[in-house]
Amino acid sequence: SxxxxxxxxxxxxxxxxxxxxxxxxxxxxxxxxxRETSGAAEKPLTVRTIIGGTIVALGVAAFAAGALRAMDPAGTLLGVGALFIIVGLVVMTPTLVGPAVAVLGWPFRRISPILGKVASESTKASPRKTASTASALMIGVALVATGATLATSMKASLSDITDSAIQADLVSMTNLPISDPSVGVERMEQVDGVASVDTSVDAGRAMIPGEQPAPAYVVSMSDYAVDALALVFVEGDMTAFTDGNLAIHESFADSQDVGLGDTISLLGADGAPVEFEISAIVSTEIIMTEMYVSEDVFSTPQLNGINTAVILIDVADGYDITEVKEEVIASVDDLYVYQIFDKDDLAGMIGQSIDMVLTMLYALLGLSIVIAALGIVNTLSLSVADRTREIGLLRAIGLSKRGVRGSIVIESIIISVLGAAIGIVVGVPVAIGLTTYLADDADAIFAIPWGTLGIILLLAIIVGALASILPARRAARLDVLEAIATE
CATH class of the missing domain: 1.20.5 (Single alpha-helices involved in coiled-coils or other helix-helix interfaces)
Structure with a gap:
């Protein structure tokens, strides 16, 4: 299929x-x-510019509304806006060719005034052809620039969350769900430099009774774990963990339309419903689940699949965290289920999954570069055939074969860099909008991968130079007399 x-x-x-x-x-x-050559005058770009500009404007408006969640459905507006921006730019790119070539061709005109001028004028002579050639690379680069900027921003945000939200010095997670970590915990506690080990963060699945019982995950937390994992009280306070009541995540409160003072029924350990009063609505970026209770209350509801979510380890003052971490790892190494992380490790682990997605995007960039290179080769080959007499006249008035090759190379590089530059200009703002949308009400951190973007531009120059080899060689081999001959 x-x-x-x-x-x-x-x-x-x-x-x-x-x-x-x-x-x-x-x-x-x-x-x-x-006609022996095309020689057709380019049609005015006024209508195309108006249409493209209108589509881009509509796309920007829709994208901004979606990113800021100003209108519903925000996700749909975001996607439609991004599509309109890309389509609108493809439509109006011929209008951008003139100004862009004036800027991109400037270094070549400074280095080699004659070749730079010839290449710039040739590129501007057919803005539609130049734009269509650059568009393939533009779309690919826009995708990669968006992904790279979004990934870099997400890694920066997650690193900030890890640094600010986790107050424990070390965090232990398990490869497999375990309900009794006592053996490993005893070994950890015996390590010199370990001040405390907290195992209160257990998780289990409860059932909300009704005609169709619904599952809800419950996490137990000690007072220390509440502080160490930066549980933020949106409404209510710590009494939810001291008076035998319940705290719920704000997303669960919204989905169930409940608030402070309301009650939630859960099946008890004996199978009968048990009422729990909601004493707090919380927010957290670390342990995200539906309900939170104290360790004493955790045994009240009927829970399935109970396991220890995380183990929090504090290092005593005066000890090096890295050294203690290595000793803790060694103490439980033969148990094979414990992974010990410090804050940098957690940020790196999260970053690895993001890097995997980036690798896929870079593969797409490679494919788009191949497609764009083939397009540039075809366009320049047709251009050489179309400008046979022009090239012949340039040769007749003294331009060398090397000069002909140089002008074609410059033209190819300008087209390639043009596509990459527009792609970057589109991709980075789109990524910022996506980051804003994903952050929702949280403070978004924007990080632009300047190094990656610089490499993309460098690749564009290399691709342009390589794509020009065959067309430049063909142009340099044209026979001057045959090129300028007329019947």
Whole structure:
């Protein structure tokens, strides 16, 4: 089914892509079609600019509304807005070719005034052709720039959360769910430099009675764990953990439409419903679940799948955390189930999963670069054929073969960098909008991967240079007399 779907989508995309060129070919006047070279004057870009600008403006408005959750459905607005921005830019890119070439061609015009001028003018002469060639790389780079910026921002946010939310010096997690960590805990407590080991954070699945009983996860926490894991009280206070009551996460409160003073029924240990009063609504970025109770209350409801979620370890004053961590690891190494982390380890572990996604995006970038390179080769090859007489005249007035090759190389680099630059300009703001949307009410941290973006631009220059090899070689080999000959 995947193969059939891919073929169908490929055919549809190919047909859609051929519609405008087919229409343009059908509307070409016969006299114009009989010319030895195209020589067709470029149509004005006014209408295209207006249409593209309007689509971009609508996309920006929708994307901003979605990112700020100003309207519902925010997620749909976000996606539609991003699509409109990309489509609008593709439509209006020919308008951007002139100003962009003036900027991107400046270094080449400074280094080699003649070659830089020839390449810049050739690139600007067919803005539609230049824009369509650069668009393939633009879309690929926009995707990667968005992913890289989003991933970098997420890693920065998670690192900040880990640093501020976890007050314990070390955190132990298990490879497998375990209900009795006493053996490992005893070994940890015996390590020189360990001040305390907290095992209060247990998790289990309770049932909310009704015609269709619904599961709800309950976590027990000591007073120390509440502080060590930075449980934030949105409403209510610590009495939820001292008076035998219940604290619930704010997302659960919203979904169940309950608040302070309300009661929630859970099946008790004997199978009968037990009423719990909600004394706090909390928020946390670490242990996110539906309900939180004290250790004493944890045994009251009927719980399934009880296991220790995390073990919190504090290091005594005067001891090096890294050294104590290594000794704790050694003490439980033969048990094979315990993993010991400090704050940097936790941030790195989270970052590894994000890096895996980035690797996939970089693979997509590689594919888009190959496609873009082929497009540049084709465009420049057609351009060389179209400008045979122009190249012949340049050779006749003294431009060397090396100069011809140089102008083609410069033209190719300008096109490639143009696509990459627009992709970056689009991708980074889109990533910032996505980060804002994902953060919701939390403070978002924006981190732009300047190094990665710089590498992308460097790759664009290399791709442009490589893609120009065959067209430049063909242009340099043109026979001057044959190129300028007329019948």
């Amino acid at each position: 995947i193969i059939i779907t891919s073929i169908i989508i490929g055919v549809i995309v190919t047909v859609i892509a051929a519609l405008m060129p087919a229409r343009s070919a059908a509307l070409t006047p016969p006299i114009e079609a009989m």
